[in-house]
Amino acid sequence: MSNSARNSTKHVKLFIPGPTEVRPEILDAQTEWMVGHRMPECIDLIGQIRPKLAQVFFTDAPILISASSGTGFWEGAVRNCVSRKVLNCVNGAFSDRWREVTEANGKANEVLEVEWGQPVLPEQVAERLATGEFDAVTVVHNETSTGVTSPIQEIAQAVRQLPNGDDIIIMVDSVSGLSGAELRTDAWGLDVVLTASQKAFALPPGLAFCSVSPRAMAKARTVANRGYYFDFITMEKYLVKNQTPATPAVSLLFALNRQLDDMLAEGMENRFARHLAMRDATIAWAKSQGFTLFPAPGYESPTMTCVNNNLGLEVSALNAYLRSQGMALSNGYGSRLKNKTFRIAHMGDLQMADIAALFAGINQYLAQTPPAASF
Ligand SMILES: Cc1ncc(COP(=O)(O)O)c(C=O)c1O
Missing domain, CATH: 3.90.1150.10 (Aspartate Aminotransferase, domain 1)
Known part of the structure; x- marks a missing residue:
């Protein structure tokens, strides 16, 4: 076109x-003929997407795909991975909104408040988590309200060094970072990494992605009331068959597949x-x-x-x-x-x-x- x-x-x-x-060729990729999401064409499409998405996330863990914006996985992350108490690290408007989502879902939390314009630092996180009361932490990689990137790799290292560090689910919002700002999910030991299509992926809005480590998936199995649309266990059950539980945004998946080819070619x-x-x-x-x-x-x-x-x-x-x-x-x-x-x-x-x-x-x-x- x-x-x-x-x-x-x-x-x-x-x-x-x-x-x-969004580049014209990516916009055009959305105009493929429609296919049903239980048809072989769509199953093949998701099958092509998964290994490429894994390279962009630098993970071997499942990457859930939803027809939503990033906010959906904020809710999914706290619903699936928190049973005791979560530490919400807040250094700007978006990290504060994840706190709000946490509270709206009835999860017990404490807030680590950091001055806007400053990063969340490893020692601040470790100090708060050291009480042993927490089973999860949320942190925003790239705070879009302030233009600050927090040192996620070092934060994760500090968390894992705590006596109960291996039991803490590290949940990272990289909505405006991932695929543009360096983030290596497995090498950095991150459990949940969520992002959305309309930022550094340079796709239209409407898709969100969330990697879930084996530790986070195991945790989710123990958590009651995970909700419905973002139940990680159900989503993974379908993902391994190259499907999604509900109807995916098929046109956007065509665009994603094309864009992933271009990203990996770069x-x-x-x-x-x-x-x-x-x-x-x-x-x-x-x-x-x-x-x-x-x-x-x-x-x-x-x-x-x-x-x-x-x-x-x-x-x-x-x-x-x-x-x-x-x-x-x-x-x-x-x-x-x-x-x-x-x-x-x-x-x-x-x-x-x-x-x-x-x-x-x-x-x-x-x-x-x-x-x-x-x-
Ligand atoms: C860092 C960050 N997290 C989360 C969100 C919310 O994402 P969405 O608008 O895709 O729901 C945004 C949106 O700008 C964001 O910048």
């Missing part, structure tokens, strides 16, 4: 942290390196314009940059200008960070040339509307 055939909406290139830009190491290079270029551009960064130094996300609006730009006016040029970035997240920061996603299939075009657009706006005048 040509781009001009997609004429119901004007193309605005997305530099927002989800949904991210190579995961190259993909991580490309994201880091775009991150570094974005930081360099921001500093060259006199902006400072919201994240603590050393923890800046590879997939998106949260820039302090220390020059006093009118972010909505900047974005209106960018939209007239066919681009969009994001304001700061929520009442705490809106207008105080703005966010540039360099995520998914975006290339260095794309972000260079964005910087040129912002520079043009700054030249026309100097910050002092716009504030």
